[in-house]
Amino acid sequence: MDQDYKKKLEEQGYRFIGEHSAIKTCEWKKKSLTNKGVCYKQKFYGINSHLCCQMSVAVNFCDEDCIFCWREHKNFSFEKIDDPNELLKNIPKAEKSLLSGLGGNEYIDKKKFSQAYNPIHFAISLTGESIYYPRINELIQEIHKNKGTTFLVTNGQSPSLLKKLTQPTQLYISLAANSKEMFNNICKPSRKNGWELLIKSLDLLKVLKTRTTIRLTLIKGINMTEPEKYVEILEKASPKFIEVKAYMRVGASRNRLDTKNMPLHSEIKEFAKEICKYSSYRIIDEQKESRVILLMKENKDRYLNIYI
Numbered sequence: 001m002d003q004d005y006k007k008k009l010e011e012q013g014y015r016f017i018g019e020h021s022a023i024k025t026c027e028w029k030k031k032s033l034t035n036k037g038v039c040y041k042q043k044f045y046g047i048n049s050h051l052c053c054q055m056s057v058a059v060n061f062c063d064e065d066c067i068f069c070w071r072e073h074k075n076f077s078f079e080k081i082d083d084p085n086e087l088l089k090n091i092p093k094a095e096k097s098l099l100s101g102l103g104g105n106e107y108i109d110k111k112k113f114s115q116a117y118n119p120i121h122f123a124i125s126l127t128g129e130s131i132y133y134p135r136i137n138e139l140i141q142e143i144h145k146n147k148g149t150t151f152l153v154t155n156g157q158s159p160s161l162l163k164k165l166t167q168p169t170q171l172y173i174s175l176a177a178n179s180k181e182m183f184n185n186i187c188k189p190s191r192k193n194g195w196e197l198l199i200k201s202l203d204l205l206k207v208l209k210t211r212t213t214i215r216l217t218l219i220k221g222i223n224m225t226e227p228e229k230y231v232e233i234l235e236k237a238s239p240k241f242i243e244v245k246a247y248m249r250v251g252a253s254r255n256r257l258d259t260k261n262m263p264l265h266s267e268i269k270e271f272a273k274e275i276c277k278y279s280s281y282r283i284i285d286e287q288k289e290s291r292v293i294l295l296m297k298e299n300k301d302r303y304l305n306i307y308i
Contacts, residue, residue, distance in 0.1 A: 001060050005074050009059060012251075015097055017090035018082030020133075023055045024126060025098040033099075033116060034107040040287035041123075044241075044294050045170070047149065050112040053091060053119035057082065057139065058128035063157050065188040066176065068217055070251025071127045078132075084139035088146075092117045120146075124168070125153035132158070137166040144169075153215070155187070156201030157194060167210035173201055173239075176217045178229035186223060202237040212239040218271060219247040220263040227274035235279055242281055244272040246291035265291045 001020060014022040028039035032049035039049040060076040062069075095117045102108055122143055124130045131154045133139070140150050150168035156175075165171075177183035180195040191197065205212040214237060218224050234242060246263045247253070263271075265288045272293040276282055281295040 001076050002074065005072075005076075008072075013098070014059070015094035017055075017087050017094050018057075019080045020060045020076075020078060021055065021057045021082045021087050022059050022126075023053055023091060023094050023098070025095070026052065026054045026123075028052075029054075029116065030099075030102065033102060033109055033112050034105060035109055035112075036107075037289065040290045040292050040294075041121075041151070043287055044285055047121045050109075050116050051119050052121040052123060053095065054123045054126050055091075056126035056128050057087070057124065057130050057133040057136065059126075060128060061132055062127075062129045062155070063132075063190040064129075064155050064194070065190075067186055067188070067222075067256045068176065068219055068247045068253050070253050072252045078134065081134050084135050084142050087139065088142060091119065095119065120148045121151070122148060123151045123153075125151070125172070129155055129157070131161050131165065137164070140166045140168055154201070156198040157189060157191065159197060159200040159204060162201050162204055162208075167208060170211040170213060171205075171208065172213045172215050172243075173198075173205065173237075174217060175202070175214050175230070175233065176219070177223055178226055178233065182223055186219070199233070202233060206238040211241070212237075213241040213243060214239045215243045215245055217245055217247055218263055218268060219257065220261050220267065222261065224263065224267070224271055227271060228278045231275055231278040234275070234281070240296065242275070242295040244268055244275065244293040244295065248291070263291065269293055 009022065014024045016022045028037065028049050029052055031037040041047050042049045099116055130136060130152060143150050151170045152168040153172040153174060156173045176186050183195045214234060246268050247261060249257055249259055249262050268291050269286065272283055272295060280297050283293055284296050285294040
C-alpha cells in the first residue's frame with residue numbers, strides 16, 4: 001500500500017491490523033462507553049455498541065467512486081493478503097490504542113470499558129469494498145466460530161462473489177439511485193454495466209439464507225425523487241429490512257457535496273413514508289440522532305434480536 005495514503009488514514013484515526021485491513025472507533029462506541037447514547041444498530045437489532053468493532057479489510061480498493069463517500073478514492077492492488085486469524089488477534093491491541101484516551105474520563109462506564117477491547121460484533125464496511133478481500137469467507141467463519149456477529153456491507157458490484165459468500169449475520173447492499181443514469185452520476189462505477197450488476201446482486205437477496213438489508217443513502221436535491229421507482233427495486237429484492245438513511249457531509253464528500261445536501265431527519269421520515277405508501281413495507285423504528293428510519297414488511301415479525 002502507498003505509505004503516504006496509509007499515513008493519512010492513520011491521522012484520521014485508523015489503526016492498521018494488517019497490510020490492507022484496519023479498524024476505527026465509531027463515535028457511538030465512545031458515547032456508549034460514557035452512557036450517552038448507542039448506535040442505531042443496538043436500537044434496531046440488539047447488538048451492544050461498546051462491543052462493536054468497525055473494520056475494513058479492503059481499505060485499498062473500491063470499484064465505485066460515490067460522491068457521498070467520506071473516503072478519498074485511491075485503489076491499490078492486494079499484494080500481501082492478510083490472514084484472518086492474525087487480523088482478529090490484532091484487534092484487541094488496536095482497540096486499546098484507540099480507546100486509551102477515554103480511560104481517564106470521569107463519566108466512563110468502567111465495566112463497559114474493560115469489555116470494549118474484545119469486541120464480538122463486527123461491522124465489516126468502514127471503507128473499501130470488503131467482498132473483494134480474497135479471504136473474506138474465512139474471516140466471517142472465524143468470527144462466527146467464536147460466537148461473534150458480522151454485519152457486512154457491499155456495493156453489489158460482484159453478484160458472482162456474493163453467491164459464494166459465507167453468509168454474514170446481516171448482509172447490507174447499498175442503494176443510492178432508482179435508475180441507471182442516477183446510479184452512474186452518483187456512484188460512478190468502474191464498470192460500464194455497474195447498474196446491471198447491482199440489480200443482479202439485489203435479486204439474490206430473496207434467496208440468500210441470512211438477514212438481508214438494503215440501505216438507501218439519500219442526498220437532498222439529488223436522489224430524493226420518484227419514490228415509486230425505488231419501490232419497484234425494493235419489492236423485487238424483498239429484503240428483510242430497509243434502512244432509509246441521510247447522507248452526512250463528512251470526510252472527502254465535503255469536496256463534492258454541500259451542507260444543504262444533508263436531509264433533516266424529518267425529511268428522511270417523509271421520504272420513508274412515501275416509500276411505504278407505494279410498497280408493502282412499514283416504518284417500525286427510527287433514530288433521530290443518526291437520521292435513519294427502519295422499514296419492514298407488515299406481514300413479518302417486528303424485528304429479530306440478533307442473538308436468536
